[in-house]
Amino acid sequence: TPLTAIQGYAETLLGPAGDDRDTARRFLAVIDRHSERLGRLIDDLLALSDLELGRSPLRLGAVAVDMAVDDVLQILAGRLGPLHVTAEVAPGTPPVWADGDRLRQVLINLVDNAVKYTPAGGTVRIRVAPARGPGRTDMVEIVVADTGVGIPAEDIPRLTERFFRVDKARSRELGGTGLGLAIVKHIVQAHGGALAIDSTLGKGTTVRVYFPAAVTSVPARPPADSRP
DSSP: OHHHHHHHHHHHHTSGGGGSHHHHHHHHHHHHHHHHHHHHHHHHHHHHHHHHHTOSOOOEEEEOHHHHHHHHHHHTGGGOTTSEEEEEEOTTOOOEEEEHHHHHHHHHHHHHHHHHTSOTTOEEEEEEEEOOSTTOTTEEEEEEEEOSSOOOGGGGGGTTSTTOOSSHHHHHHTTOOSOHHHHHHHHHHHTTOEEEEEEETTTEEEEEEEEEBOSSOOOOOOOTTOOO
16 A cells, blocks of 8 residues: 555664665655555545445536537646547537536546556547437446457456456555545446446447437537737
């Protein structure tokens, strides 16, 4: 765990190894990295607890999904370099009736997962469209698909469990907390939506989330080259 690593390296620094400047800097870098991971873990635990206990009321409104996707890609821009990332919103897709911050949290978690488990040169696709099929009327489907390592079929039902990891060693190495999909599930359910995951080992993973379409519309986004 992050705390075990922090304690271990701190104890080592208090001994003779701490007198060597290069060793001390290397150990301090490890402590800093694990401190950051511990902070993410605490944040995710608090967020999940609030969602489960209903202590985080949703501020619902009509949210344009294309603008939310753009925001998320800008936030994660520094991590997308080695990958081919595309985003497509089908014409006529309505806004969703959602908490804008929570919607962005869902997108960040899904895209971040796709990026973590897709090798350099791979592809991550984001697609948004009106949902189709039984029970999906008046819903908007958001799809995040990657060409990454994929997930064994027997592990898919457990992906939204707290702390479940398919590859424990690699997940820790990449800084994951094991709570991302659990948070996504609770946010989607709080909106009255649904979550579906498909994956093929060695070929990639596709995650679909469904949010209610907004009854009201939001103003169209002006062209990029427009002037006030």
